[in-house]
Amino acid sequence: MKILVCIKQVPDLESRFKPNASNTWFDEADLAYRMNEYDEYAVEQAVQLREECGDSSDLTVLSIGPDRVVEAIKKALAMGCDRAVHIQDQAVSSRDPWQIASIISAYAREHKFDLIFTGMQSQDRGSAQVGAMLAELLGVSCATTVVGFSCKDNVVTAKRELEGGVKGVMRMKTPALVTCQLGLNIPRYPTLPNIMKAKKKEIIALPVADLLKEESLAKTTSFHPPAKKGGGLLVEGDIADQVDKVLALLKEKTAVLR
């Protein structure tokens, strides 16, 4: 079984975001990066499948971006991926989902993967497009927003999460793609021995120009904070003062303190 997992590196979302010079995305200076949360579930599921299938299987992790994304790739290798593909792209943040899906499909088409895992969306862009677009470009079956997964005899059973906690169960034959939702599994922490082992694993670097043949279909024309809608009262300062202020407000504005 040949397995691919696609990951994205995203900034820590507790950061403050400032627009970049062209006002189309955030300024990358001073931001700390990590693996997109949804992709951690994708890597974990791919590694579990890799373990189930044993040595007849092979798991590649792929990420597009500048050199910093190698950090996220190394984490995926330490979690148990066999090898990595780093598609080097300095301009990754200006690509639209269509271009990202096109780049990955150009790579994946040649390698004929049986199963592809992606996150259901990225935490920073949140478009939820790339996985399903990739499946469509490759002409493989696809289940999105998956919170339950098993694969036996080349048949995938996937549990999709619907609104209000209802789930939809579906089956499809490989080759297939699933986009992973929060809660699918509990992603493992890489252990020290596995981090050491990962250092010896191969990271294949490919320039994006070899794979990108498509123009973007949509452009970002502005990046800005949301308009403040009046908003609430900000209580800052010393903890004891904050407690007193909050108690006074709760007494005044709610009927719950008796």
Added chain:
Amino acid sequence: MKTLLIGEFREGKLLDSTYELFGFAGQAADEPVMFMVGSETQLPSFGGRLYLADAAACGEYNPDLHKQLILNVVQKENPDRIVFVHSSYGWDLAPRVAVALKAAQVSEVVAIQEGGFEVGCCNGKMRRIVKPSTPQTVITIQAGAFQGVQPGGTPQVTRLAAPGGGTMEFVGYEPAEEKGVDLAKAEVIVSAGRGVGKKDNVAIIAALAKALGGELGASRPVVDAEWVAHDHQVGTTGQTVSPKLYVACGISGAIQHLAGMKKSDFILAINKDKDAPIGEVADVLVVADVMQFVPALTAKLAK
């Protein structure tokens, strides 16, 4: 502009979110036509043209087939926009349709803007304006962003035959888990978010809930990490609540969480990040470390 709206139908029922599509079309001053896989007995209140495929024949979930039906209608109607709700149905189907048409897709639109569409990003902290450059555009709208509108009337129905096929087999629905705790009845809910740091700290949040005579709630990551049981989860995939007082402890305020609690009478948030999007709905945002503020508040309440 001509707009094809994709209605939603699940477990035998027309979904209310379908009317938000008319809200979008109204704001855009578009001429709407609707497509849906649904039932004759559950027609939307809309006097325009409706292309209807029978869910009993096509399956409520069969993306290959639904995509093909939509593409057939697109060919007939040649719409400028194809609009879905950003839901488990819409975000699943929209990219498939967009690729087939090689049309730009704009996801989770919150507003129509001069020259483009406004969408959220960075977990709700920032916004982008996205401008499509293709003649046809596929759009998904954020649930709740466009007020639902019932245009009224009875649709002129064009029935579509089920073309058959599809590579995916729908096995069935699994109902939501039984609720052990009915948060909807609670007057006070104190919820723990990922900002509480670790499982052991949940007890400190629960102690505040107790001191206020309320129930413990939780954001999803706290539930996924098994710090708190699922029946305490608030949000689109958990419970929807509107207590007299909602206290959000270390919760960023992602749209899926807000959808479950923004109708609360009074919202108190504790967050160390004063730009956290929870501030948009909170009546009071205390900028502090939850692990310092919450025990101090609980102690004072006990006096």
